[in-house]
Amino acid sequence: MNRAQRERLILEIVSSQPVRTQAELVRALRRKGLQVTQATVSRDIKRLGLVKVPDERGQYRYAPPQGVQQASSPGARAKLAAAFREFVTGVDWGEGLVLVKTLAGRANAVAAAIDEVRMPEIAGTVAGDDTILVVVRRPQDRRAVVRALGQLLE
Known part of the structure; x- marks a missing residue:
């Protein structure tokens, strides 16, 4: 899987379920069959411009920038x-x-x-x-x- 495909998968994951930490995102990607490191996920988060936003319970999760x-x-x-x-x-x-x-x-x-x-x-x-x-x-x-x-x- 190339970087663009991995980033598309990351966006799907953070849009469909609450992801609060990079470790949670690594686990979610591994459940989808993709072996990645926390360092790779960290770079992807930065490239995608993901931000942490509060959910309905006040806990923070990753999301694409508003808009x-x-x-x-x-x-x-x-x-x-x-x-x-x-x-x-x-x-x-x-x-x-x-x-x-x-x-x-x-x-x-x-x-x-x-x-x-x-x-x-x-x-x-x-x-x-x-x-x-x-x-x-x-x-x-x-x-x-x-x-x-x-x-x-x-």
């Missing part, structure tokens, strides 16, 4: 997470708009990754040299988009 779970593919999510880790320096907002600051010359690549994920809350992006304007569909979507993109920086 990103409706992405076009796990590969698009992984690409966006990698682009944020490498090139993004900050996320800011104002009046229904979201600004993403990047290293010089990297805004187009990051904007393309944001567009490829196809978050339903985002109408589109406009990239300059080191700044991306992210236009949200509705003013109330701004907070979710800022949170989802901000989590990719963590």
Whole structure:
């Protein structure tokens, strides 16, 4: 099984059952017949941009960043997470708009990754040299988009 297939399986697992620790995720993958180490799972979690969110009982479990779970593919999510880790320096907002600051010359690549994920809350992006304007569909979507993109920086 290649990395993309493994990451797709990880997303299926964390979307269908509560996974609270990396060890639990390793066990779930092994039950599916995939032998992985905790170190591999740790790297996959980082690449996918998984975050810990509280469930209905207040316990934390792994989940895709808010808004990103409706992405076009796990590969698009992984690409966006990698682009944020490498090139993004900050996320800011104002009046229904979201600004993403990047290293010089990297805004187009990051904007393309944001567009490829196809978050339903985002109408589109406009990239300059080191700044991306992210236009949200509705003013109330701004907070979710800022949170989802901000989590990719963590």
